[in-house]
Amino acid sequence: MTARTLNELMAQNRNAERSIVYHGGEGQSHSVSYAQLQQRALGVLFQLQQLGAKPGDRLILLLNNNEQFIEAFWAAVLGGIVPVPVAIGISDEHRHKLLRIARKLGAPFVYTDRKTFERVGQFAARSADAEAATVFARLRPRAFLVEDLDDLSRPGVEHAAAPGDTAFIQFSSGSTSDPKGVVLTHANLMAHGEAVTRVAGFNENDISLSWMPLTHDMGLIGFHLVMFANRVHMHLMPTELFVRRPLLWFAIASEQRATILCSPNFGYRHYLKVLGDRSPGNLDLAAVRLVFNGAEPISVELCEEFTVRMAAVGLPLHAMYPVYGLAEASLAVSFPPPARAIRTARINRHRMGVGDTAELVSEGGRDAVALVSVGAPIPGCELRIAGNEDAALPDGRIGHILIRGSNVTRGYFEEPELNAASFTSDGWLRTGDLGLLRDGELYITGRAKEIIFVNGQNYYPHDLEGIAQQAPGMEPGKVVVAGVRSPGAETDQLTVFVLHRGDLAEFPALAAGITRLINEQAGLEVAQVVPVKRIPKTTSGKIQRHLLEQQLLDGEFVADLSEVSRHSGGLQQGVSTAADSVEARLLAICNSVLTGRKTGPDDNLFEIGASSLKLIEIHEQIDRDYPNQVDLTELFDHPTVAELARHLSAKLAQSA
Numbered sequence: 001m002t003a004r005t006l007n008e009l010m011a012q013n014r015n016a017e018r019s020i021v022y023h024g025g026e027g028q029s030h031s032v033s034y035a036q037l038q039q040r041a042l043g044v045l046f047q048l049q050q051l052g053a054k055p056g057d058r059l060i061l062l063l064n065n066n067e068q069f070i071e072a073f074w075a076a077v078l079g080g081i082v083p084v085p086v087a088i089g090i091s092d093e094h095r096h097k098l099l100r101i102a103r104k105l106g107a108p109f110v111y112t113d114r115k116t117f118e119r120v121g122q123f124a125a126r127s128a129d130a131e132a133a134t135v136f137a138r139l140r141p142r143a144f145l146v147e148d149l150d151d152l153s154r155p156g157v158e159h160a161a162a163p164g165d166t167a168f169i170q171f172s173s174g175s176t177s178d179p180k181g182v183v184l185t186h187a188n189l190m191a192h193g194e195a196v197t198r199v200a201g202f203n204e205n206d207i208s209l210s211w212m213p214l215t216h217d218m219g220l221i222g223f224h225l226v227m228f229a230n231r232v233h234m235h236l237m238p239t240e241l242f243v244r245r246p247l248l249w250f251a252i253a254s255e256q257r258a259t260i261l262c263s264p265n266f267g268y269r270h271y272l273k274v275l276g277d278r279s280p281g282n283l284d285l286a287a288v289r290l291v292f293n294g295a296e297p298i299s300v301e302l303c304e305e306f307t308v309r310m311a312a313v314g315l316p317l318h319a320m321y322p323v324y325g326l327a328e329a330s331l332a333v334s335f336p337p338p339a340r341a342i343r344t345a346r347i348n349r350h351r352m353g354v355g356d357t358a359e360l361v362s363e364g365g366r367d368a369v370a371l372v373s374v375g376a377p378i379p380g381c382e383l384r385i386a387g388n389e390d391a392a393l394p395d396g397r398i399g400h401i402l403i404r405g406s407n408v409t410r411g412y413f414e415e416p417e418l419n420a421a422s423f424t425s426d427g428w429l430r431t432g433d434l435g436l437l438r439d440g441e442l443y444i445t446g447r448a449k450e451i452i453f454v455n456g457q458n459y460y461p462h463d464l465e466g467i468a469q470q471a472p473g474m475e476p477g478k479v480v481v482a483g484v485r486s487p488g489a490e491t492d493q494l495t496v497f498v499l500h501r502g503d504l505a506e507f508p509a510l511a512a513g514i515t516r517l518i519n520e521q522a523g524l525e526v527a528q529v530v531p532v533k534r535i536p537k538t539t540s541g542k543i544q545r546h547l548l549e550q551q552l553l554d555g556e557f558v559a560d561l562s563e564v565s566r567h568s569g570g571l572q573q574g575v576s577t578a579a580d581s582v583e584a585r586l587l588a589i590c591n592s593v594l595t596g597r598k599t600g601p602d603d604n605l606f607e608i609g610a611s612s613l614k615l616i617e618i619h620e621q622i623d624r625d626y627p628n629q630v631d632l633t634e635l636f637d638h639p640t641v642a643e644l645a646r647h648l649s650a651k652l653a654q655s656a
Contacts, residue, residue, distance in 0.1 A: 025245075
């Protein structure tokens with residue numbers, strides 16, 4: 001790969017006998033050659049330049065159509081304009097995010113369709129954000145609509161990009177209050193493409209197929225830019241088509257003899273759910289050599305189920321390819337060797353804090369959590385596992401994942417404080433992920449900000465979600481585990497959110513099954529199980545736990561929780577005030593203080609030998625979770641956990 005910039009790459013590939021095939025449904029597709037792509041991109045560039053766009057300007061791409069998106073992306077790149085992909089979405093959250101991004105970019109142009117732009121304007125007009133209407137008003141004269149695109153025969157003026165120039169800005173996919181833009185240079189992207197090609201062996205004989213959104217780094221960088229750099233025959237299908245008809249994914253793969261596929265974990269689950277007990281059909285997947293699995297926690301069990309089911313139609317058993325990366329690394333951080341069986345490590349879920357040595361346990365053990373190897377760092381990308389003070393930890397210890405290298409971003413767009421907090425003094429980027437190195441390979445344990453802190457130990461939500469999904473009546477992907485911390489509390493309440501749109505009279509039994517399983521398999525007490533009608537996710541399918549946590553604290557689920565309490569006979573308030581949840585929390589406190597024995601709800605704390613100091617420690621922890629509700633002397637009046645729970649629940653109900 002001799003090109004130093006995306007512009008040079010396009011020039012090298014203009015005569016390549018390769019194409020992009022856009023699929024619209026079964027039997028609905030059309031092909032655009034690499035040469036036609038360049039011609040159409042230059043035609044779009046001409047019209048952007050007529051609108052006033054010039055090198056260095058920023059262009060928001062707000063497009064669902066894959067072909068329109070790719071033409072506009074390359075139009076911007078060839079003209080030195082910085083493309084900024086933004087997912088359209090269907091909610092006001094997405095429109096609000098767009099306006100926040102536009103505000104941060106200053107005076108961007110926007111390329112979209114008329115209906116989408118009108119909906120953004122309608123949102124801005126009614127938004128509680130006082131600046132929304134002002135931002136939209138600035139955006140209106142700089143909007144280029146797909147419907148206004150006419151003659152593409154006149155080419156725009158190309159710009160000679162330098163390797164250090166910004167190629168595009170990838171904004172975070174989450175609906176956070178302040179989206180952060182990852183700045184990626186041409187040099188970052190070219191270094192990344194060369195490195196992953198060396199490991200995965202991409203070549204001109206490959207045929208790729210992707211349904212990932214082009215606003216996501218795996219979709220745009222992994223399955224367009226990297227494929228384009230290697231002159232791969234590309235096939236793209238709309239994300240919403242995969243969501244509606246997931247079986248079409250492998251039908252197209254079989255028909256086109258695809259060699260490279262990709263999906264986050266939830267995509268494989270979605271496919272299997274729709275497939276059900278049926279055979280995959282008359283497919284031939286023998287040509288597939290790599291099925292990328294990344295972008296969210298990887299389930300060992302799901303990988304095994306998927307590959308075994310699809311082996312019946314020729315999918316090689318070792319095709320599943322678990323990887324790790326993030327936009328800040330231009331996508332990839334680590335790849336395993338291709339065509340190798342998935343490597344796993346099972347460690348003790350109670351020993352997964354930063355600095356802990358991973359304790360290997362036997363398969364099937366109560367405390368075992370399965371982790372998947374995502375391989376070694378790609379060439380040119382360094383990786384360090386570090387403690388809370390950024391010092392390197394030895395192999396086998398769990399810590400923060402830090403990266404640096406030629407593929408790693410130089411920082412976030414106009415975020416000096418965030419950049420100072422994200423990079424160490426010697427140039428390492430803090431990814432926000434946790435993991436460990438074992439025999440030189442990386443195992444991801446979870447996101448640092450999603451850790452649940454219970455009983456003085458750290459737990460990972462995706463591990464506990466895997467347990468909860470085993471409850472009778474539960475479906476995969478319908479449960480979210482989070483640590484919810486009430487104002488003033490110093491520990492998290494282990495809270496389970498369940499997607500439930502049916503009769504709430506049926507919910508207590510489901511909640512009881514989930515609570516029992518997590519207690520049996522993880523030894524943890526669930527504070528509360530909450531029915532929700534929607535699980536918020538990013539456009540790439542990542543769960544937004546923080547939104548559910550905040551909604552619970554804001555009281556949005558009070559009515560449904562009251563209805564559940566009526567059917568279960570319990571009391572629920574705030575995060576955790578049902579009698580059984582209070583009892584579970586008190587038991588957890590007692591067992592964390594009185595180590596060496598398991599305290600039961602009817603055990604008398606004085607009869608089992610709790611010292612005065614231990615009683616004081618128990619009271620201090622109770623007071624942290626339930627401030628000013630229990631006096632130390634009340635432990636003498638209610639010496640068992642069951643009695644104290646009933647007493648405390650009555651107090652909470654009265655104060656409510």
